[in-house]
Amino acid sequence: MRPTNYLVGPPLRARKPVNGWRPAPASREPTAAVYESAVTLVRLLLRHGVSEAEVEAVTGMSLERTRHPDARVPVSQIERLWQMAADRLNKPAIALELHHHYPENRLHFVAHLGMRCANMRSAIEHWRKYAFLVSEIDDVDYVVEGGTARFIYSCRDPRYTARWFAEHFLSLALWFAKSFTGHTLKLNGVRFMHAAPLNRIAHERTFQAPIEFSASENSISFDASYLDLPFRTADSYLHHFLVAKADELKAGLEQEARxxxxxxxxxxxxxxxxxxxxxxxxxxxxxxxxxxxxxxxxxEGQRFRDLFDEVRREAAARYLVQGMSISQVAVLLGFSEPSALQHAFRRWYHTSPGDFRQQYARSGASLADVTPLPGPAGIPRRLTGGAHTQS
Structure with a gap:
């Protein structure tokens, strides 16, 4: 079974004239909350001797703004922050272990709501319903097939798909399950859409289960009975008020979203x-x-056909530099066959997918800079100045 499908924001109001719509945000880019992952990444960088000015220069983020609990920043800034932390701290697998650096009880509002649910099944459904409060691009779900359940992370916007988000969400889900139930989940398997890193030790230590890379989804699988394990942190009284507040916050953010x-x-x-x-x-x-x-x-200055083409163009570049095969990317982006993707890719970037991937590897660019800022020859401009590191 699957929980209710909370696709996107509220239905568009058909009777309301276009000129009566609330003005869209100045930036086209989806946003994400800085609390608690981004705040923790900044704290680790500062402890390592990186200056606030350097963090702001590399990421484009205003650290003054991040000090507010409601602060949200463009997703690309969050991604550049992940890359910067991995490079400067020399921790390529930092997304798998960041939660170990969270101060006690310093979690995002949605996590506090989830921990007050009755069990894991309810917590995942709440996480999915209110994922928008954490980030406009993140989505979680679960499926049950026979006696096995899978917790799935997916990116709602392929233009911003990145290994950091997938690794962080799956490791975070495992940690939440142990913290809230008091039981360690024994996983049957783990799947990541990105290519295998050069060093898998951190992944194996984190999940202690068979791991498949270049897979069709980002997920962890486990015995379905875990879904009904009671939470030792459950509190129906607090849950009632947290849900009411979550609904209020979600409605406000959805009104502001493009x-x-x-x-x-x-x-x-x-x-x-x-x-x-x-x-x-x-x-x-x-x-x-x-x-x-x-x-x-x-x-909003968009045409549907152009937007669809943009999504496929930018997602294709990201998928390729993350190590996916041309055939895999073609399937993910709805092309009838790999040759159709290759033809479209040459139109977009004036080079072949294979050459693009090689140019990216030589450029030392951050994945956050692959799109939407292609350079003159189709290869992204290197904005961060930090070498791309793969664990």
């Missing part, structure tokens, strides 16, 4: 399902008429 990002999430869902991506199908998922959706996108 419709473009909701459309991208719907495109991503259709690609994941292997369905044809059309304006009509996306409008159906967003419970809106195609005409109305087209109008709202145009008000």
């Amino acid at each position: 419709v473009e990002n909701q459309v991208v999430a719907a495109i991503s869902l259709l690609l994941t399902r292997g369905e044809e991506v059309t304006l009509d199908r996306v409008a159906e998922l967003l419970k809106q008429s195609p005409r109305r959706l087209r109008q709202v996108l145009e008000a």
